[in-house]
Amino acid sequence: MATLQKQQFVVSVEEAIRHLCEGMSPGRAERLDLEDCVGRVLAEDFLTPFPMPPFRRAAMDGYAVRSNATIGAKLGQETRLRVIAEIKAGVSREWVEECTGGIAIEDADCVRIFTGAPVPHRYDTVVMQEAVTTSIEDDGRTRWIGIDRPHPSGKHVAEAGEDLAPGKLILVKGTVIGAKEMAVLASYGQRDAVVYAKPRIAVLPVGDELLEPGAALSANRIYDANSLAVYAFLKQLGAHVIRRKPVPDQLAVLTREIEQAAEQADIVITTGGISVGDHDYVERAAASAGFEPVFTKVLMRPGTPTSAFKKGNCLLLGLSGNPSACYSGLELLVKPTVQWLKGMKSYRNQWLKGKLEDSVGKPCPYPRYIRSIATMELGMWRINPLPNDKSGNIAAFAEANAIAVIPAGGRGAAKGEIVSFLLLTHMANGGLTL
Ligand SMILES: Nc1nc2c(c(=O)[nH]1)N[C@H]1C(S)=C(S)[C@@H](COP(=O)(O)OP(=O)(O)OC[C@H]3O[C@@H](n4cnc5c(N)ncnc54)[C@H](O)[C@@H]3O)O[C@H]1N2
Numbered sequence: 001m002a003t004l005q006k007q008q009f010v011v012s013v014e015e016a017i018r019h020l021c022e023g024m025s026p027g028r029a030e031r032l033d034l035e036d037c038v039g040r041v042l043a044e045d046f047l048t049p050f051p052m053p054p055f056r057r058a059a060m061d062g063y064a065v066r067s068n069a070t071i072g073a074k075l076g077q078e079t080r081l082r083v084i085a086e087i088k089a090g091v092s093r094e095w096v097e098e099c100t101g102g103i104a105i106e107d108a109d110c111v112r113i114f115t116g117a118p119v120p121h122r123y124d125t126v127v128m129q130e131a132v133t134t135s136i137e138d139d140g141r142t143r144w145i146g147i148d149r150p151h152p153s154g155k156h157v158a159e160a161g162e163d164l165a166p167g168k169l170i171l172v173k174g175t176v177i178g179a180k181e182m183a184v185l186a187s188y189g190q191r192d193a194v195v196y197a198k199p200r201i202a203v204l205p206v207g208d209e210l211l212e213p214g215a216a217l218s219a220n221r222i223y224d225a226n227s228l229a230v231y232a233f234l235k236q237l238g239a240h241v242i243r244r245k246p247v248p249d250q251l252a253v254l255t256r257e258i259e260q261a262a263e264q265a266d267i268v269i270t271t272g273g274i275s276v277g278d279h280d281y282v283e284r285a286a287a288s289a290g291f292e293p294v295f296t297k298v299l300m301r302p303g304t305p306t307s308a309f310k311k312g313n314c315l316l317l318g319l320s321g322n323p324s325a326c327y328s329g330l331e332l333l334v335k336p337t338v339q340w341l342k343g344m345k346s347y348r349n350q351w352l353k354g355k356l357e358d359s360v361g362k363p364c365p366y367p368r369y370i371r372s373i374a375t376m377e378l379g380m381w382r383i384n385p386l387p388n389d390k391s392g393n394i395a396a397f398a399e400a401n402a403i404a405v406i407p408a409g410g411r412g413a414a415k416g417e418i419v420s421f422l423l424l425t426h427m428a429n430g431g432l433t434l
């Protein structure tokens with residue numbers, strides 16, 4: 001039998017990401033209740049519809065006073081102000097008007113006020129209750145406060161619109177909705193938001209050796225680890241995931257599975273079966289299912305055989321079967337692609353710089369993505385490459401919290417060298433969603 005000659009469309013990691021994102025656009029926009037928008041991406045700019053705060057309000061519990069009335073106040077020579085009303089948060093405009101509207105403007109009165117309550121216009125400052133003495137007249141009703149120092153105008157009063165004027169662009173299209181975005185939207189009374197649909201991604205683990213977790217282990221078989229890893233990763237990214245059972249190494253079966261998955265998904269991810277072995281069928285099945293190659297080799301190790309194919313709007317991404325290589329593919333390629341498809345403005349990976357705490361001796365013609373432990377010490381990231389990080393091993397990546405990149409060629413990298421690294425999604429994830 002002739003040895004399989006893989007078509008060579010070789011790209012760098014950066015080029016692979018560009019190819020993957022190019023020609024795919026975020027899904028349709030849909031309007032969802034805010035509670036269902038966690039981790040979703042805004043498909044429209046959000047402009048403030050009214051001033052924030054919407055009315056002039058007290059920022060402390062205390063007394064609303066006219067600052068003029070406090071000018072002459074001194075220790076031992078208190079200014080006394082009569083408390084003419086009590087205004088708490090949530091009272092009606094009519095109530096405030098009734099309490100203070102008909103009263104001639106004099107300096108010598110004040111109102112008891114609580115945080116969040118509207119400050120009547122006649123008063124220009126709020127004095128915290130800790131800063132006053134209180135007294136009640138013999139009639140048991142007339143209340144006074146004593147103030148022993150001047151209070152400047154505008155203290156503890158939040159003016160209407162001082163936070164945000166109406167018509168201001170506060171959340172731009174492409175922003176992930178998390179807690180603070182929710183607070184903004186809910187502050188403006190929004191019940192729902194227009195967000196991009198979740199990307200739909202199907203996962204097909206490929207290989208005769210694969211058993212479903214839960215089945216009895218038998219000779220020469222292994223459990224399918226990848227499809228659950230991909231499932232978890234994609235869930236964390238906020239995708240809709242369809243996980244299929246392991247597919248045998250048979251061209252016809254795999255072709256049919258890919259065709260079926262492509263009908264349900266924007267992206268089909270296979271794991272395994274993408275290298276040059278006689279029983280690696282993903283590339284041939286992709287062709288039988290009508291997919292065109294986008295790239296068939298990525299300049300990275302692990303995961304060099306990672307390949308992508310396109311048919312219409314559907315992308316087929318073949319990740320390596322080795323669990324570490326598969327996982328690297330998720331972090332390096334799948335994450336930016338899915339984030340792009342989710343409509344995220346900042347969809348690219350955020351690379352950081354750190355100092356290698358150990359040399360990495362193994363030379364490699366491609367950039368090597370080393371599973372590592374990154375720690376921050378005295379303002380500097382330090383990178384400890386994990387030993388024994390063959391792409392078929394799981395120990396190194398189970399421990400890792402980062403992937404560091406060792407440039408191609410040369411003799412690896414020396415201890416003390418500054419390298420780029422990526423914090424793994426479970427460490428760095430700003431938008432962990434389910
Ligand atoms: N002659 C060559 N052989 C190989 C090359 C090469 O360039 N020339 N590349 C090697 C590299 S690098 C990689 S990476 C692997 C990739 O192979 P595949 O992606 O085709 O993966 P498989 O051969 O199907 O499996 C590899 C390995 O991973 C195990 N595996 C597969 N699926 C799963 C799963 N769902 N869960 C857990 N483990 C899985 C599988 O049993 C194998 O041990 O090819 C090299 N070969």
Ligand code: MOO
Nearest residue numbers: 302303304325391
């Ligand atoms: O590209 Mo592979 O993942 O090194 O074994």
